[in-house]
Amino acid sequence: AACETTLKSSDTHPDGYPTVEAVKHMGKLLEERTDGRLCIEVFHSAQLGQEKDTIEQTKFGVIDLNRVSMGPFNNLVEETKVVSLPYVFKGVDHMHRVMDGPIGEEILKAFEPHGYVGLAFYDGGSRSFYNKVKPIKSIEDLEGMKIRVMQSDIFVDMMSALGANATPLPYGEVYSAIQTGVIDGAENNWPSFESSGHYEVAGHYTLDEHLIVPEVLVMSKASWDKLSAEDQAAVRQAARDSVPFMREMWAAREKASEEKVRAAGVEVVTEIDKEPFMAAMDSVYEKHVTSDKLKDLVARIRATD
Amino acid sequence: MTSVARALRHVARLALWLAAAGLILMTVFITAQVVARYIFNDSLVWSEPAAVILMGWFIFLGAAVGIREGYHLSFDVLLYFLPKKAKLWLYSISDLVVVGFGAGMLWFGSQLALSAWDVKLPSLGISGAYDFLPIVGGGVLVILFSLERLARRAAGLPTARFGETDPLED
Amino acid sequence: MEVWVLFGTFVFLLLIGTPVAFCLGVASFATVLYIGLPPVVVFQQLNSGVSVFALMAIPFFIFAGELMVRGDIARRLVALAGAMVGHMRGGLGQVNITASVLFGGISGSAAADATAIGGLMIPQMREKGYSVEYGVNVTVVSSIIALMLPPSHNMIIYSISAGGRLSIADLFTAGIIPGLLLAASLMVTAWFVARKAGYPTESFPGWAMLGAIFFNAIPGILLIVIIFGGVRSGIFTASESSCIAAVYALLVTTLAYRTMNWASFVEATKAAVRTTAMVLLVIGCAASFGWLLAFLRIPAELVELMKAVSNNPIIILLMINLVLLMLGTFMDMSPLIVITTPIFLPVATAFGVDPVHFGVILVLNLGIGLCTPPVGTVLFVGCAVGRISVWDAIRTIWPFYGAAVFTLLLVTYIPSLSLWLPSLFR
Ligand code: NA
Ligand code: NA
Numbered sequence: 001a002a003c004e005t006t007l008k009s010s011d012t013h014p015d016g017y018p019t020v021e022a023v024k025h026m027g028k029l030l031e032e033r034t035d036g037r038l039c040i041e042v043f044h045s046a047q048l049g050q051e052k053d054t055i056e057q058t059k060f061g062v063i064d065l066n067r068v069s070m071g072p073f074n075n076l077v078e079e080t081k082v083v084s085l086p087y088v089f090k091g092v093d094h095m096h097r098v099m100d101g102p103i104g105e106e107i108l109k110a111f112e113p114h115g116y117v118g119l120a121f122y123d124g125g126s127r128s129f130y131n132k133v134k135p136i137k138s139i140e141d142l143e144g145m146k147i148r149v150m151q152s153d154i155f156v157d158m159m160s161a162l163g164a165n166a167t168p169l170p171y172g173e174v175y176s177a178i179q180t181g182v183i184d185g186a187e188n189n190w191p192s193f194e195s196s197g198h199y200e201v202a203g204h205y206t207l208d209e210h211l212i213v214p215e216v217l218v219m220s221k222a223s224w225d226k227l228s229a230e231d232q233a234a235v236r237q238a239a240r241d242s243v244p245f246m247r248e249m250w251a252a253r254e255k256a257s258e259e260k261v262r263a264a265g266v267e268v269v270t271e272i273d274k275e276p277f278m279a280a281m282d283s284v285y286e287k288h289v290t291s292d293k294l295k296d297l298v299a300r301i302r303a304t305d
Numbered sequence: 306m307t308s309v310a311r312a313l314r315h316v317a318r319l320a321l322w323l324a325a326a327g328l329i330l331m332t333v334f335i336t337a338q339v340v341a342r343y344i345f346n347d348s349l350v351w352s353e354p355a356a357v358i359l360m361g362w363f364i365f366l367g368a369a370v371g372i373r374e375g376y377h378l379s380f381d382v383l384l385y386f387l388p389k390k391a392k393l394w395l396y397s398i399s400d401l402v403v404v405g406f407g408a409g410m411l412w413f414g415s416q417l418a419l420s421a422w423d424v425k426l427p428s429l430g431i432s433g434a435y436d437f438l439p440i441v442g443g444g445v446l447v448i449l450f451s452l453e454r455l456a457r458r459a460a461g462l463p464t465a466r467f468g469e470t471d472p473l474e475d
Numbered sequence: 476m477e478v479w480v481l482f483g484t485f486v487f488l489l490l491i492g493t494p495v496a497f498c499l500g501v502a503s504f505a506t507v508l509y510i511g512l513p514p515v516v517v518f519q520q521l522n523s524g525v526s527v528f529a530l531m532a533i534p535f536f537i538f539a540g541e542l543m544v545r546g547d548i549a550r551r552l553v554a555l556a557g558a559m560v561g562h563m564r565g566g567l568g569q570v571n572i573t574a575s576v577l578f579g580g581i582s583g584s585a586a587a588d589a590t591a592i593g594g595l596m597i598p599q600m601r602e603k604g605y606s607v608e609y610g611v612n613v614t615v616v617s618s619i620i621a622l623m624l625p626p627s628h629n630m631i632i633y634s635i636s637a638g639g640r641l642s643i644a645d646l647f648t649a650g651i652i653p654g655l656l657l658a659a660s661l662m663v664t665a666w667f668v669a670r671k672a673g674y675p676t677e678s679f680p681g682w683a684m685l686g687a688i689f690f691n692a693i694p695g696i697l698l699i700v701i702i703f704g705g706v707r708s709g710i711f712t713a714s715e716s717s718c719i720a721a722v723y724a725l726l727v728t729t730l731a732y733r734t735m736n737w738a739s740f741v742e743a744t745k746a747a748v749r750t751t752a753m754v755l756l757v758i759g760c761a762a763s764f765g766w767l768l769a770f771l772r773i774p775a776e777l778v779e780l781m782k783a784v785s786n787n788p789i790i791i792l793l794m795i796n797l798v799l800l801m802l803g804t805f806m807d808m809s810p811l812i813v814i815t816t817p818i819f820l821p822v823a824t825a826f827g828v829d830p831v832h833f834g835v836i837l838v839l840n841l842g843i844g845l846c847t848p849p850v851g852t853v854l855f856v857g858c859a860v861g862r863i864s865v866w867d868a869i870r871t872i873w874p875f876y877g878a879a880v881f882t883l884l885l886v887t888y889i890p891s892l893s894l895w896l897p898s899l900f901r
Contacts, residue, residue: 056417056420060420075424075425075426075427075433076423076424144346146346151350151353151354151427153430156350156427156428165342165346165347165348166348168348168353168428170353182342
C-alpha cells in the first residue's frame with residue numbers, strides 16, 4: 001500500500017497460473033529494487049476483459065501491463081506472425097533459444113511503433129490435437145475431422161492444409177460441442193487440455209506440437225514514457241528476471257496436468273512422424289510469409305540451432 | 306418543429322428497417338453455418354464474426370430508435386409522486402445526460418475505430434474499424450433522437466416513455 | 476470516493492427516470508472521467524459487451540417467441556393447457572402456469588412468456604370473473620419457469636460467464652426438475668388463492684376433444700424435441716439452437732399453420748429488434764459498469780467480507796441468495812449474471828457447491844428478481860399487458876413470491892434436484 005505508483009496488469013488466466021504468478025513475482029522484485037516506488041497489481045481471470053480488449057486498453061494507457069498471447073497481435077505487429085507459424089520451431093528448447101536471442105529481441109522491439117513496449121516472452125507450451133473419435137497417428141487420420149480452431153487465418157489455413165475441417169467455435173462452447181459431437185476435437189497444450197476439462201470428453205491426444213507459441217508481456221508506451229530512465233531499466237530487468245521463474249512453474253504445471261490427464265485414461269500418442277505434417281505446411285507459408293522481413297525471420301529461426 | 310419531427314420519424318423508421326434486416330441476415334448466416342457443417346461437413350469460418358458485427362449494428366440502431374419510441378426500461382416509481390412540471394424538468398435532465406452519452410459513443414467510438422483502422426479482422430479480411438462503426442452510428446442517432454425529445458418538450462409536444470403504448474403523433 | 480461516484484450517479488439517474496441502460500453507461504462514463512482514465516474504455520466495453528457470439532441466443536429466442544405468438548403456436552399451447560388442467564380449482568390460473576411449462580420449454584425468455592401467455596390469458600381471466608391482479612400475478616411469477624426449462628439463454632450466459640468450462644447441455648438438463656418444481660408449488664399456491672377468492676373452474680372438455688387439441692399443438696411441442704434432441708445429438712450447439720428455433724417457428728407458421736403473412740412477419744421481426752436492442756443495450760452498459768467494478772476491486776472486497784462473516788456453506792449460500800435477491804430487485808437478469816458469476820461462483824465452489832447447481836440457483840434467484848420492482852422487466856410486461864399499475868400488482872403478489880422463494884430454498888439446499896438428471900445423461 002506504500003507504493004508510489006502501482007502498475008495495473010491484466011491476464012486472462014486464473015490466479016495461480018504460471019503467467020499470473022510470474023507477473024506477481026516481477027512486481028515483488030520491482031518493489032524491492034525501487035524501494036517501493038513501483039509495484040504491480042495483477043487483474044487475473046480476464047477481469048478487465050478478453051485479450052483483444054485489454055490490448056486496446058494498454059494502447060490507450062487505461063492499464064499499464066498486459067500478459068497476452070501472440071495471436072491477437074498478428075494482424076497488428078507483423079513480426080509476431082512468425083512465431084504463430086505451424087512447426088516453425090523444432091521443439092520447446094529451440095523456441096527458448098530463438099526467443100532468448102537476437103530474434104526475440106528484434107520481435108520485442110517491433111511492438112514499440114504500435115504503442116507497446118515488449119518486455120518478455122513467457123511459455124505457452126506446445127499445442128497438439130485431441131479428439132473423441134480415434135487416435136491420430138498420421139496425417140490421414142485427420143482427414144475430414146471437425147477440429148475447433150481459434151479465429152485466426154493462419155490456424156484455419158493450417159487445418160485445411162492438413163485435410164481437417166477447421167471449425168471456429170467460441171472457447172466456451174468447445175466442451176459441450178465435443179461431448180455432443182458437433183465437432184470431433186480441438187487442439188491445445190497440456191494445461192489447457194486439462195483445465196478446460198476437454199480431456200473428459202476427448203480421449204485421444206496426439207503430441208504433434210504443431211504450434212509452439214510463446215506469450216508476451218507488454219507495457220503501455222504511454223505508461224512507459226512516464227517512468228524515469230532508471231525505473232524503465234528496473235521494469236525491463238524485473239520482467240526479464242521473471243522468465244526463469246515462469247518457465248519453472250510452467251514445467252511443473254505442465255507435468256501436473258499431464259499426470260492428471262493420463263490418470264484419467266486419455267490415450268496419448270507420442271510417437272508420430274511429423275514430416276508429412278510439416279510438408280503440408282508449404283501452402284500456408286506461401287500464403288502468410290509474404291514480406292521479405294518475414295521470410296528473413298523464418299530463415300533465421302530455421303538456421304538457429 | 307413538426308417538419309423536423311416528421312423527418313426524424315423517417316430516420317427512425319429506416320434505422321429500424323435496417324436493424325430488422327440485420328436480424329434476418331444473422332438468422333440466415335447461422336442457419337447456413339449449421340447446414341454447411343452438418344450436411345456438407347464444411348464449416349463457414351466467416352459466419353460467426355459476420356453475425357457478431359451484424360448484431361452490433363442492429364443493437365445500436367435499435368437502441369437509438371428506442372429512445373425516440375420510448376421502449377427502454379426505466380424506473381418511474383418515484384416520479385409518480387412529483388408534480389408534472391418537476392417531472393418534465395427531470396426528464397429533460399435525463400435526456401441531456403443521454404445526449405452526453407451519445408456524444409461519448411460518437412467521439413470515443415471514432416477513436417477506437419481509428420486505432421483499429423489498420424488491423425485486419427481474421428476470417429473476414431475487413432478493417433477492424435468495422436467493429437466500432439455501429440457504436441459511432443448509434444451515437445449519432447442517440448444524440449439526434451434525444452435532442453428531438455428536448456425540443457419536443459420545449460415545444461409542448463409529447464414524448465414517449467416506457468410502458469406508454471400510444472404511439473407518437475407526428 | 477470513486478465507488479460513490481459510480482453508485483451515486485447510477486442511483487440518481489435511476490430515480491429521475493433515465494433508462495436503466497443509460498444509468499449504467501453514464502455512471503461508468505462519469506466515474507471514468509472522475510478517475511481520469513481514458514474514457515474510451517467505457518465505450519470499448521459497451522461494444523465488446525454486446526459482441527459476444529453466445530448472446531445471439533437472446534435475439535433468436537425473442538424472435539422465435541414473437542413468431543410463435545403471432546403465428547398461433549402459443550395460442551394452441553394455451554388451449555392445450557386449458558384442456559388439461561382447466562377443470563382444477565383456480566382453473567385459468569392453473570392453465571396459465573401449465574401454459575408456461577409448455578411454452579417455457581420452447582422459449583428461453585420470461586418476458587416472451589409473460590407477453591404471450593399474459594396476452595392470451597389475462598383478458599380471458601378477467602372475462603371469467605378473476606381479478607386482473609390475480610391474472611397478472613400468476614402470469615408474471617410463472618414466467619420464471621421459462622428460464623428454468625431448456626432452452627434458456629440465461630443458462631448460456633451463465634456458462635460463458637463461468638469461463639466456458641460448463642457444459643451448456645448439462646445446465647439445460649439441470650433446470651428441468653427445479654422448473655417443474657416451481658410450476659408445482661405455484662399451482663398449489665394458485666389453488667389456495669383461488670379457493671379463498673372463490674374463483675370458478677372450467678369444465679373438462681372430454682378425452683376426444685383433448686386429443687384433438689393436442690394434435691393441433693403438436694408442431695409447437697415438437698419444437699421442444701427438436702431443440703433438445705438437436706443439441707443432445709450434436710447437430711447444433713446450444714447457442715445455435717436458438718437460431719434453429721426461430722427458423723422452425725417460421726417454417727411451422729408459414730407452411731404448416733399458414734398463419735404467418737408478410738405483415739405479421741415484419742411486425743414480429745421489428746418487435747424482436749426492439750426487445751433485443753433494449754435488453755442487449757443494458758447488457759452492454761452493464762459490461763462497462765462491471766469493468767469498473769473489477770477495476771475498483773469491489774468484487775474481491777465483497778468476497779473477503781463474506782468470508783469474514785462465515786465459513787459455513789449453508790450460511791454462505793443463504794447470504795449469496797439474499798445478496799442476489801437484493802441485486803435482482805434493482806437490476807436486470809442478464810447483466811447480473813455477467814457481473815455476479817465471476818464474484819460468487821468462486822466463493823460457492825470454494826465451499827463445495829457444484830457449478831452446475833450454482834447456475835440453477837443463480838438463474839432461479841435472478842428470475843425472481845425479474846418479478847420484483849423497481850426493475851422487474853417481467854413485472855412491467857405483465858402490468859402493461861394487464862393494464863394495471865405496478866403497485867396494484869405487487870399488493871397481492873406475495874403468495875406467489877412466497878412459492879418462488881420456497882422453491883429457491885429447496886433448490887439451494889437439495890443439490891440432487893439439479894444434479895441428478897444431468898448425471899443420467901453422462
Ligand atoms: Na425455456
Ligand atoms: Na428485478
